[in-house]
Amino acid sequence: MPHDHPMTVDAMLKQEFWEALYQRDDRIWSGNVNVNLQTEVEGLKPGRALDLGCGEGGDAIWLARHGWTVDGADISTTALARAEAAGREAGVTVDWLHRDILSWRPEDAYDLVSAQYMHLPPALRRDVFTAAAAAIRPGGSLLVVGHSPKAMRQFDGQKPPEELFFEPEEITGYLGDAWQWLVETCETRGEGHHTDAVYRARRLEA
Known part of the structure; x- marks a missing residue:
């Protein structure tokens, strides 16, 4: 994280923080798909997908390459650009949306909503993931991946606030009526500083 932007929860929730992060370097992320997304999505039938917090677009572009119709939403205009x-270089079409995900409630219905490493305080995490689940049509899937509390890694010499991390079981509480869902993945993967919570649930057909 930028050294002139302290890693506090309040700072990390503001667009200015993320613009400063992305403007610090020409590229922050690798551009490659997140491995847990690839693992969890490869067996799904492509449909319409929403990549929440899409950043520089690696996951959204991978989904588009594999037959999905994709919306990518992020708070940072630098990242979206x-x-x-x-996406143009890859020859795929993605609808890039500038949204404040903390307050945005998706208007459309999706066959997949993916949230990769979206670390928020508990109350906001509940609101964002509940809204994500509500945007999934019958037969569609919610995929949430984040750092487990077992993975208290440092970033630029700073340790993120522990409240931003979560275990996969927590996500079940954000589905609404749990009887309408089938939890297909709920586990931690990796070890040490690379321990991820991986959660995927499918909304059952009516």
Whole structure:
């Protein structure tokens, strides 16, 4: 994280923080798909997908390459501009959306909503993931991946606030009527500083 932007929860919730992060370097992320997304999505039938917090677009572009119709949403206009350029270079079409995900409630219905490493305080985590689940049509899937509390890694010499991390079981509480869902993945993967919570649930057909 930028050294002139302290890693506090309040700072990390503001657009200015993320613009400063992305503007610090020409590219922050690798551009490659997150491995847990690839693992969890490869067996799903492509449909319409929403990549929440899409950043520079690596996951959204991978989904588009594999037959999905994709919306990518992020708070950072710098990240979205890079994602749009990367999508053009890859020869895929993605609808890039500038949204404050903390307050946005998706208007459309999706066959997949993916939230990769979206670390929020508990109350906001509940609101965002509940809204994500509500946007999934019958037969569609919610995929949430984040760092487990077992993975208290440092970033630029700073340790993120522990409240931003979660265990996969927590996500079941955000589905609404749990009887309408089938939890297909709920586990931690990796070890040490690379321990991730991986959660995927499918909304049952009516």
